[in-house]
Amino acid sequence: MKKLTHINQKGDAQLVDIxxxxxxxxKAIAEGTIQLNKETLKLIQANLIKKGDVLSTAKIAGIQAAKKTWELIPLCHSINLTKIDINFNIDKKNNTIVCQSSCECFAQTGLEMEALSAISIALLTIYDMVKAVDRTMVISNIHLVEKSGGRSGTYVSKDSVKAKVKKTANKKT
Known part of the structure; x- marks a missing residue:
C-alpha cells in the first residue's frame, strides 16, 4: 500500500513538500452528471430560467472554483493554471447534463483537484439556479477521467471514452 503524502511520520496533516x-x-480532465426533470432541461435549453443563463453561469462558476481550489481544500498547493475549459453535453434521452472540465498548467504538482472542483461547483451552480422549479435533481458520477504529467505519468479512467475506444481497437487486432 502506498504511503499517504499528506500525513507526516507522527500522523499529522502536512502540505506535501514539492x-x-x-x-x-x-493536464487533468474530470467529469460529472446532473439528472433533471425533462421540463427543467427544456427550460435550461430555452434560457427561460429566471436567474439567467444557467450553463454560462455554471461555466464561470466552475472556472472560479478551479482557480480557488487551493483556498477551499486545505492541503492543496496554489497552482498557476494556464488553461481551464468547461463543456456541457445535454443528453435529452436521459434528462441529464454531463459536465467535463479540463485544466492545464506547468507546475511541480498535479491539478486533479482543480478539475474535480470545477465539476463540483459547475454542477452545484446548475442545481442552485433551477432548484425553484426542480428539487429532484441528482448530482452524480463526479470522477477523474484522465491526468497526465509529473512523476506518476498518465492515468486514464477505465470508464473514459478514450479507454473504451482503445479497448475496442485492441479487440479488433
Missing amino acids: TDKAITHR
Missing part, C-alpha cells in the same frame, strides 16, 4: 519536483506540463 521543492525538489520538476516543473512539467500537466
Whole structure:
C-alpha cells in the first residue's frame, strides 16, 4: 500500500513538500452528471430560467472554483493554471447534463483537484439556479477521467471514452 503524502511520520496533516519536483506540463480532465426533470432541461435549453443563463453561469462558476481550489481544500498547493475549459453535453434521452472540465498548467504538482472542483461547483451552480422549479435533481458520477504529467505519468479512467475506444481497437487486432 502506498504511503499517504499528506500525513507526516507522527500522523499529522502536512502540505506535501514539492521543492525538489520538476516543473512539467500537466493536464487533468474530470467529469460529472446532473439528472433533471425533462421540463427543467427544456427550460435550461430555452434560457427561460429566471436567474439567467444557467450553463454560462455554471461555466464561470466552475472556472472560479478551479482557480480557488487551493483556498477551499486545505492541503492543496496554489497552482498557476494556464488553461481551464468547461463543456456541457445535454443528453435529452436521459434528462441529464454531463459536465467535463479540463485544466492545464506547468507546475511541480498535479491539478486533479482543480478539475474535480470545477465539476463540483459547475454542477452545484446548475442545481442552485433551477432548484425553484426542480428539487429532484441528482448530482452524480463526479470522477477523474484522465491526468497526465509529473512523476506518476498518465492515468486514464477505465470508464473514459478514450479507454473504451482503445479497448475496442485492441479487440479488433
